[in-house]
Amino acid sequence: MVAFLFIAFIVLMLLGLDVAFSMILASFLGIMVKTVRAVDTNIIPLRMIGGVDVFSLVAIPLFVLAGELMNKGGITHRLVTFSLAFVGHIKGSLSQVAVIVNMIMAGVSGSGVADASATGSILIPAMKEEGYEPHFAGAVVAAAATVGPIIPPSIPMVIYGVLGGVSIGKLFMAGLLPGLALGIGFILLCFALARWRGYPRRERVSWSERIKALKSASWALMTPVIVLGGIVFGVVTVTEAATLACAYALVVGMFIYREVHIRDLPEIFYQAGVTSGVIMILLAAAGIFAWLLAESQINYVLSEFLFSLSDNPIVIMLLVNVLLLAVGCLLEPMPALIIFVPALIPIGQKLGIDPIHFGTVLVLNLMIGMLTPPVGFLLFVVAAIGKLQMAPLVREVIPFLLLALAVLAVATFIPAFTTWIPSLM
Amino acid sequence: MVLLDLVTTWIKKLLRLYIIFLLAALLGLTFVQVLARYVMQNPFTATDQLARIALVWLTFMGAAVAMLENKNVRIDTLERLLPKGVRHFLSVGFDIVLVALLAILTVKGYEVYQVGAFQTIVGTPFSYQAIFSALVVGVALMGLFVLIRLIKKLRYGSQVSLNTED
Numbered sequence: 127m128v129a130f131l132f133i134a135f136i137v138l139m140l141l142g143l144d145v146a147f148s149m150i151l152a153s154f155l156g157i158m159v160k161t162v163r164a165v166d167t168n169i170i171p172l173r174m175i176g177g178v179d180v181f182s183l184v185a186i187p188l189f190v191l192a193g194e195l196m197n198k199g200g201i202t203h204r205l206v207t208f209s210l211a212f213v214g215h216i217k218g219s220l221s222q223v224a225v226i227v228n229m230i231m232a233g234v235s236g237s238g239v240a241d242a243s244a245t246g247s248i249l250i251p252a253m254k255e256e257g258y259e260p261h262f263a264g265a266v267v268a269a270a271a272t273v274g275p276i277i278p279p280s281i282p283m284v285i286y287g288v289l290g291g292v293s294i295g296k297l298f299m300a301g302l303l304p305g306l307a308l309g310i311g312f313i314l315l316c317f318a319l320a321r322w323r324g325y326p327r328r329e330r331v332s333w334s335e336r337i338k339a340l341k342s343a344s345w346a347l348m349t350p351v352i353v354l355g356g357i358v359f360g361v362v363t364v365t366e367a368a369t370l371a372c373a374y375a376l377v378v379g380m381f382i383y384r385e386v387h388i389r390d391l392p393e394i395f396y397q398a399g400v401t402s403g404v405i406m407i408l409l410a411a412a413g414i415f416a417w418l419l420a421e422s423q424i425n426y427v428l429s430e431f432l433f434s435l436s437d438n439p440i441v442i443m444l445l446v447n448v449l450l451l452a453v454g455c456l457l458e459p460m461p462a463l464i465i466f467v468p469a470l471i472p473i474g475q476k477l478g479i480d481p482i483h484f485g486t487v488l489v490l491n492l493m494i495g496m497l498t499p500p501v502g503f504l505l506f507v508v509a510a511i512g513k514l515q516m517a518p519l520v521r522e523v524i525p526f527l528l529l530a531l532a533v534l535a536v537a538t539f540i541p542a543f544t545t546w547i548p549s550l551m
Numbered sequence: 552m553v554l555l556d557l558v559t560t561w562i563k564k565l566l567r568l569y570i571i572f573l574l575a576a577l578l579g580l581t582f583v584q585v586l587a588r589y590v591m592q593n594p595f596t597a598t599d600q601l602a603r604i605a606l607v608w609l610t611f612m613g614a615a616v617a618m619l620e621n622k623n624v625r626i627d628t629l630e631r632l633l634p635k636g637v638r639h640f641l642s643v644g645f646d647i648v649l650v651a652l653l654a655i656l657t658v659k660g661y662e663v664y665q666v667g668a669f670q671t672i673v674g675t676p677f678s679y680q681a682i683f684s685a686l687v688v689g690v691a692l693m694g695l696f697v698l699i700r701l702i703k704k705l706r707y708g709s710q711v712s713l714n715t716e717d
Contacts, residue, residue: 142630143645144623171660171686178610184602369581392571399570403613404622
């Protein structure tokens with residue numbers, strides 16, 4: 127049954143059916159052929175609703191809205207200007223700016239695809255114009271966008287927290303060190319590659335210009351502080367932090383930067399609503415698919431399979447990493463989490479792994495999977511934004527991927543790397 | 552075809568207004584919750600429940616519009632390698648299957664909706680029908696959109712768009 131569900135789902139998805147409907151159709155077919163402990167097809171709408179009727183998930187459309195308000199409110203643009211003022215004189219500065227902006231933006235939007243779209247549409251054309259290899263530009267933006275959902279707040283962490291019954295605030299904090307390590311690593315890699323390839327540097331700007339850029343971007347820079355500060359100090363819940371992020375981005379965009387007008391709001395809300403629909407229908411579809419997998423005792427099948435290979439926790443963690451990287455290549459993190467978290471959590475518990483550590487490693491894996499050729503989702507996003515070809519883009523992304531895998535290895539085998547900051551809360 | 556385009560355009564206009572309202576309501580409800588908790592020191596339970604209803608509606612209405620605008624997540628790597636004729640066959644075939652699947656989901660969703668009348672959502676005057684109706688309306692709309700797309704594909708070929716603004 128498990129094999130049937132997966133094969134049906136993967137075949138339908140690879141043939142071009144929407145990912146959500148591939149899950150629903152595979153589930154429908156699965157129910158049709160399920161003869162042992164047969165279930166009624168009424169379970170499909172019930173489980174689809176169950177997949178999204180969860181209050182904590184309200185944070186998702188709100189973080190999407192905050193991201194949309196930031197983009198339209200000129201916040202992304204100011205962050206680019208601010209970053210350029212400080213690192214513009216370094217070789218390959220635009221590529222480093224892409225990473226820095228994504229690290230700051232990560233504090234709000236919480237979605238890799240949203241971050242790649244926002245920064246890619248500004249920075250890929252800008253890098254092309256300055257003579258960077260276009261596929262390198264795309265690779266930088268794709269790699270930088272994986273940092274977003276690891277540095278808090280993070281939509282995938284919200285989903286893991288809901289499914290695993292783990293503190294979302296602590297999960298957010300667990301992602302901080304791996305996210306920073308990835309971001310700083312990518313910046314250094316961009317610098318090394320830019321020196322090697324002779325990418326341009328900009329004129330060093332004066333300190334007065336830098337202070338001007340800092341002043342202009344200060345409101346934007348405060349956004350992650352407000353969102354994270356509230357969560358870290360336990361003042362607000364994740365949903366409330368998302369609400370405050372929206373309110374703050376709205377006030378800054380409308381009354382301080384004055385780039386958002388009342389007449390723009392319907393379009394901003396509409397676009398954020400549709401993007402939320404795209405994410406949430408995956409969760410609804412994964413609701414029935416994951417239920418059917420659980421009903422088919424995937425926990426048992428998966429843990430039996432993994433423990434038949436080894437009972438060494440390190441080997442099992444490695445196998446889980448390989449499995450999730452493969453899954454991350456094919457699936458968006460959201461449905462992947464819904465499908466696999468219920469199956470993997472018992473394995474983590476059996477191995478005595480801290481659920482915060484386990485969740486962070488899962489999310490890190492799935493985000494890196496989005497960067498992994500040949501079907502990493504972020505590669506498609508930047509290819510579409512930058513009108514790039516897949517083969518050279520894949521070549522350019524490999525150094526970033528290797529670095530990300532190194533950070534993943536550290537996060538996997540040194541639990542304190544993820545659990546230290548949450549332990550301080 | 553003009554009639555189909557007109558129907559699509561009007562439904563999209565209504566959905567646009569409804570999605571804006573839903574997201575604004577979601578933001579408003581959670582904002583009221585923050586105020587109630589921190590300013591009035593008196594959290595409401597109704598805002599949580601109403602926000603859940605708005606979230607479920609936003610999910611299905613947003614997904615319906617995404618279907619209309621071809622924004623749903625799909626992987627076309629393998630599909631792009633296939634010959635044009637096979638792609639057209641797959642595209643039409645999938646739409647036929649989707650129309651059937653969405654019709655079944657509408658019927659099954661309606662059965663669940665009827666059962667929902669017997670459960671009240673705590674702190675609100677609504678029953679679970681308020682939540683299940685989102686799925687029924689959403690999948691019915693998606694079914695309608697795919698059916699219109701299928702009719703257009705059969706008439707004009709696979710490269711049609713439902714988005715009348717294209």
